[in-house]
Amino acid sequence: MNFPKELRYTKSHEWARREGEKVVCGITEYAQKEISDVVFVEVPKRGQAAEQAKAVAVVESVKAAFDIYAPMSGKVSQVNADLESRPELVNQDCYGQGWFFEIEASDPSEWDKLMTAEEYEKNIQNESVK
Amino acid sequence: MSQICRLPLHDTHVRLGARIGAFGSWEVPLYYTSIVQEHEAVRQRAGLFDISHMGEFRVTGNDALGFLQELLPRDVGKMETGQALYMPLLNEDGGIIDDVILYRFEPAHFLLIVNAGNVDKDWSWVESRAAAHKGAAPDFKIQNASADFGLLALQGPGSAAIIEKTLGSTWTDVAYYHFRPFGDGMIARTGYTGEDGFEIMVKKAGLLEMWDRLMAAGRADGLVPAGFGARDTLRLEAGMLLYGHDMEDTTNPLEAGISWAVDLKKASFIGRDALAKQAGKPQAKKLAAFEMIERAIPRQGYELRKGSQTLGHVTSGTFSPTLAKNIGMGYVPPSEAVAGNEIQVVVRQKSIQAKIVKLPFYKRKK
Numbered sequence: 001m002n003f004p005k006e007l008r009y010t011k012s013h014e015w016a017r018r019e020g021e022k023v024v025c026g027i028t029e030y031a032q033k034e035i036s037d038v039v040f041v042e043v044p045k046r047g048q049a050a051e052q053a054k055a056v057a058v059v060e061s062v063k064a065a066f067d068i069y070a071p072m073s074g075k076v077s078q079v080n081a082d083l084e085s086r087p088e089l090v091n092q093d094c095y096g097q098g099w100f101f102e103i104e105a106s107d108p109s110e111w112d113k114l115m116t117a118e119e120y121e122k123n124i125q126n127e128s129v130k
Numbered sequence: 131m132s133q134i135c136r137l138p139l140h141d142t143h144v145r146l147g148a149r150i151g152a153f154g155s156w157e158v159p160l161y162y163t164s165i166v167q168e169h170e171a172v173r174q175r176a177g178l179f180d181i182s183h184m185g186e187f188r189v190t191g192n193d194a195l196g197f198l199q200e201l202l203p204r205d206v207g208k209m210e211t212g213q214a215l216y217m218p219l220l221n222e223d224g225g226i227i228d229d230v231i232l233y234r235f236e237p238a239h240f241l242l243i244v245n246a247g248n249v250d251k252d253w254s255w256v257e258s259r260a261a262a263h264k265g266a267a268p269d270f271k272i273q274n275a276s277a278d279f280g281l282l283a284l285q286g287p288g289s290a291a292i293i294e295k296t297l298g299s300t301w302t303d304v305a306y307y308h309f310r311p312f313g314d315g316m317i318a319r320t321g322y323t324g325e326d327g328f329e330i331m332v333k334k335a336g337l338l339e340m341w342d343r344l345m346a347a348g349r350a351d352g353l354v355p356a357g358f359g360a361r362d363t364l365r366l367e368a369g370m371l372l373y374g375h376d377m378e379d380t381t382n383p384l385e386a387g388i389s390w391a392v393d394l395k396k397a398s399f400i401g402r403d404a405l406a407k408q409a410g411k412p413q414a415k416k417l418a419a420f421e422m423i424e425r426a427i428p429r430q431g432y433e434l435r436k437g438s439q440t441l442g443h444v445t446s447g448t449f450s451p452t453l454a455k456n457i458g459m460g461y462v463p464p465s466e467a468v469a470g471n472e473i474q475v476v477v478r479q480k481s482i483q484a485k486i487v488k489l490p491f492y493k494r495k496k
Binding site: 036037039040042058060061062063064065084 | 149160161164165166167359363425426427429448449451456478
């Protein structure tokens with residue numbers, strides 16, 4: 001599976017990409033494969049406050065709904081409106097066109113609390129052994 | 131019941147890459163590639179399901195007909211040999227113990243196929259009723275054959291061609307809701323998807339061979355293994371009920387909308403008097419189908435509302451791959467169960483607009 005090195009990751013399987021003061025977020029390849037067919041995404045509202053590790057979006061497969069947690073705190077500055085009509089982008093291109101939202105980070109030090117690609121990969125290996 | 135059961139072809143499903151999950155006390159393949167892909171394969175080509183979790187009871191002997199006439203709410207005496215009939219199994223109050231299909235092999239030889247989650251409950255019920263009946267005829271016998279047989283469902287518009295390729299052309303003229311004996315089991319023109327298809331009951335020892343033969347014959351026509359995820363979305367689109375979700379012991383067939391599968395003109399059967407009394411009266415609730423107007427997927431347990439009034443709860447809900455809509459069913463007061471009526475589904479504390487529609491959501495073109 002692909003976990004790009006330049007991204008940071010959460011235990012709950014979100015990824016974050018730093019672009020200046022802003023952080024673009026989505027779900028990992030592991031997460032989209034586990035969820036399988038993504039048929040519905042509810043993105044947050046622009047301007048909404050986000051708190052690290054708190055639910056801000058929802059992704060649904062045919063069978064179930066899953067909360068998506070904010071990798072960092074701040075204000076939601078952009079959302080991916082394409083996911084409303086094309087939720088399958090999450091499966092097809094989870095690090096690209098399948099991004100969920102962008103956060104204007106209020107506490108840049110939170111970045112360091114996120115996992116690196118290596119740490120994340122180890123974490124999911126442990127998870128799948130359980 | 132707490133014991134986890136595995137399908138006889140469990141290892142085959144794992145080898146095919148299935149995501150295994152729980153269905154009641156059974157470990158079953160949820161999907162092999164994806165629910166949506168398998169769903170579409172069944173609507174457009176064909177899918178093969180392993181539904182060996184289902185239970186099979188045999189009822190034989192001279193008293194079989196008389197026994198079943200009392201046990202079941204349809205006129206079993208009218209069934210021809212080789213015919214299958216869907217109906218609920220009722221308790222004394224007219225509540226639905228299970229929904230079943232009865233097959234008439236011979237004038238005095240019947241088979242009842244029941245839901246996996248209800249095998250123990252149904253068997254206790256049938257046994258207790260048989261105990262009261264047994265005195266009459268010495269050759270009367272009921273047998274729980276659930277552990278002996280496997281069941282495969284070949285479903286989709288390509289099914290007949292695949293059956294023909296696998297077993298010969300004689301099987302394609304089996305009519306809808308009819309069957310023919312096949313070895314110790316049978317092959318029926320039935321299913322739970324809303325498509326043409328066959329259900330193939332064979333002894334467990336022959337199950338893998340049958341699975342492999344069907345897959346080999348159908349692969350070129352796009353036959354794929356299909357899991358329980360697609361089975362659920364397919365049956366819901368087709369407006370078919372799932373026991374334990376859309377009906378239970380306290381639901382009666384009038385409320386569940388399956389009174390067509392109950393013959394109140396029949397002089398006597400278990401639950402008849404209770405139902406006859408209720409038939410003339412307004413029901414407390416009625417199963418209604420709805421589709422979402424606003425964006426959200428209804429899920430089992432979500433509240434159905436109209437303004438501030440609670441109407442009931444969702445019993446089944448999903449994204450419909452064929453219709454690309456979000457659909458569901460649930461019990462509401464009969465006055466609200468009118469096509470076109472706008473209601474709300476409470477999704478994550480928000481009231482989301484939906485409207486009542488007629489069942490089925492999807493009907494195949496013949």
